Amino acid sequence: MARPLHHKNVFTLVKMLIVMCVISITLYLFMTIKSSMHSPQNIKDQIKLLTSKIDYYQAYAIKHRQTVLMVFRPNKNNIRVVFQNGQKDIVIPLSPLHLDEGSTLNTIAFDKDGNILKFGKLKFQYMQYHFDLIFHIEQGRYRIVSNE
Template identity: 50%
Template sequence: MAKQLRHDGFTLIEMLLVLTIISVFISITMAHPQFNLLQNTTDYEIKKLTSEIDYYQAYAIKSHAPVMLLFRPNRNDIKVETINPHRVTTIPLAPLQLKMTSNLHTLIFDKDGKANQFGTLRFEHQQRAFSLIFHIEQGRYRISYQQ
């Protein structure tokens, strides 16, 4: 009586083919340059700046204490002072450039997240100008692009 051989599992050729396909997918995913270009765009920088402002507005609501944002065009940064706990933080704005023509130098979010004054912050990034225009109600702002 002859024994029957069973052919379960992968052969060497099948295994090499699967490993080749997996390695091609991994190399395409890891070396894709799109993610590096995203960080250099003006829209990315605007989103980064507005997320910082939104964070401190939410922090004022959460801690039930005012938060002060001091915009310093001569140093091109934002100085943030919180009360509960008392902490002073500096946020650099580079590669954005805060213009001296901005008419908003201090912005205080109260315990309800409302801004204490209105005004405009003017920025430039890669020869493209835009403004953040703050409204007094509910601490809202809008983005305006200059041509």
């Protein structure tokens, strides 16, 4: 007597559970590796991320022809961005960077032309690395000094 054909190509419950486990483990590994690839892992990436935020608000001041004030708050380890037009303030967390209390600058303002209206230094720490952002009063310029 011949067996029915519909039993040959059917997954058993055990085979289905094994396939689901393999898919689940693969997805888990892919998601954890992908998320760690997008978070900055070294000091150069951290500096680029910080300076891109500063550059963004400088460009915002130029584009919208208004003063943008950035308040650096070491006690809260964040930056508060205040807009001239009354738009709601934005708070930017600095973690994993740490803003040191020894900074000589607590605010910078970009005027409508993108110029910085103050001179001073911000001191940051990331893991065992230290670096400074030194702001100049000309044309919205700053430089990075690494204290490695």
